[in-house]
Amino acid sequence: MLISILIGAAALVAVCLCFSLFLFAYLTGRVRRATALRVSALGVVLGASVTANGLIGSAAFGPMSIPFGVFLMVAAGIAGLLVYQAPKSDTSR
Secondary structure, three states: OOOHHHHHHHHHHHHHHHHHHHHHHHOOOOOOOOHHHHHHHHHHHHHHHHHHHHOOOOOOOOHHHHHHHHHHHHHHHHHHHHHOOOOOOOOOO
């Protein structure tokens, strides 16, 4: 039980750190808005597929993939919403 809680916490930290670094890259102008929105959408889809695989029992980690998929969907959705709400940057790459 403790191991599954620690794995879930590590997954939460890893996913949130990944998407917050990507959001920072967008806000500093290193990544285009369309690219940031595509990556966020891909994260939501990937999280949904990981969660679905965990629910039907075909994932490698079994039920532990469910919280990871949910964390991935939530973090990607929040990052996508923040990118969508952020003002457009003036960089044209």
